[in-house]
Amino acid sequence: MRVVSLDSLEKAFAPKLQAVDLSPRSIKRLKIASAVYIAAAPIMASCLPLVDWMFGLEDGANNPPAFMFLLLALALTVTFILFITSLFYLTSHRIWGRMEVGAKDMDEWEVSAKDKAYSFSYKVVQSTLIPILGLAFFARFIDVMGFHSLDNWASFFGPNFFISLTFACVLISFYLPVTYFAWTTKPLDVD
């Protein structure tokens, strides 16, 4: 019986970089995917409450016309497809695969590029996400303590908190490093 080794898994999912992975076209695609992802995320986040509101409307003369629903559904579908496609492209690119395998078998330039990318990611977290999360936590704390009963403690770590946390984790763990890599690496021509 053949046992699948870690080395063979690594070769399959995170093979060595090829010249084509750093070509101008490949780097350009990475840049586009990162731009699409970061543009689509807030659009989707803004559309969802709108859909929620529209579906919650009762029948009445003042309701928006039906084509508005259709337009919103279409916009949301297109944004979702763009979001998922860019996410898939970023995570399936060999750059990301190589970054994920750690320093083992990585070349010195790869290790250096990876360290810089993760360092950038941490700096962004340190300077933006941590203060924002802190502020949100504080605001929620004040809200729970000041204006509602203690029963609201149950919703302190409600679904919104976990959705935001998941989004933040995705952003930190793969989006920021790959984006940093895409926008700072100069393409390498094949000789």
Added chain:
Amino acid sequence: MIYNRVKLLRVEKGLSRKDLADAVGVNFQTIGYLERGDYNASLELAFKLADYFGLRVDQIFSPRPFKTLSEQLADQAAE
């Protein structure tokens, strides 16, 4: 910034980046970025390259720009 003569020496030997990379045990992109001056080699790689080309490290890497061939020839003529 550390200047190097890696590209010159590689082309002189008729090697591709991949050939040189395989010879010194790195990936092709390290040689590519090194030649372009976008990456500074580790001391280990610098010694491996020096060993491979049969030169001293300071003959391949320098903190100052290397003289061009015409400048070198002019210097020789002046001596």
